[in-house]
Amino acid sequence: MDLSNDIEELADVEGETHIKKSSFILQKYVAAFIDYPKPLLAIVNGPAIGISCTTLALCDTVYASDTATFHTPFTALGMTPEGCSSVTFPVIFGSSVASEVMYMGRKLSARDALQYGLVSGVYSAAQLESEVWPKLRQMAKLPPKGLIFAKRLVREPLLKILHDANKAECDRLEERWERGVK
Incomplete structure (x- = not known):
């Protein structure tokens, strides 16, 4: 998903409108992970911080280098969970x-x-x-419809829960942004 147009648009917006637009963009960004019909695979080769960490839980398979780290410093920044982590992290x-x-x-x-x-x-x-990329190339050769239908069966029961969590998290972040970090 390309959010560059949305982000450029934000540069011209101020105040409460900026906060609402930011929340909308974040919600849309996370929804793209939730709704993506094909398997989402991630390789982490360094620090995954904040949204880059939380959205990993929305991926179907995640591989990591031995130097990767995962960090969500929400409360230290006066923020709250995002990327559906309020639901996915306790499950994981x-x-x-x-x-x-x-x-x-x-x-x-x-x-x-x-x-x-x-x-x-x-x-x-x-x-x-030598090991992960060949696995991914092999997966890319599998029948696409089989992968899509398999993912749908796994993900469909969770869609409402994930979208509700995404909205609640974005609403709470919007409140934090409006009131300032404390």
């Missing part, structure tokens, strides 16, 4: 670890992310080239 990590990650800004290593299920594999940079 369990409520206690999710709370540490979201409330206390606990940074996860690639090994931690693997242990908790955010990523499905951790590889060296060389292994990403």
Whole structure:
């Protein structure tokens, strides 16, 4: 999804309109992950911070380099969860670890992310080239309709929950932006 036009448009908007437009763009951005019909695969080869971390939970498969880190410093910035993480993180990590990650800004290593299920594999940079990319090329050869229908069966029961979480998170962030960070 290309948000460059929306972001350029924001540069000309001020005040409350800017906040509402920002919230709308964020909600639209996350909805693109929720609704994408084909499998979404991600490779993390460095720090994933904020939205780049939270949207990983909306991907179908995530691979990480052994140097990758995952960090959501929401409360340290006076912000709240985004990217459906208020729903996805407790499911992936369990409520206690999710709370540490979201409330206390606990940074996860690639090994931690693997242990908790955010990523499905951790590889060296060389292994990403030699092992992961061949897997992805092999997947690209599979019948597309089979992949799309399989994803739909897995994702469809969760769509309303994810869209509701996305809206609630964006509404809360909008409040935080309107009132200022405290």
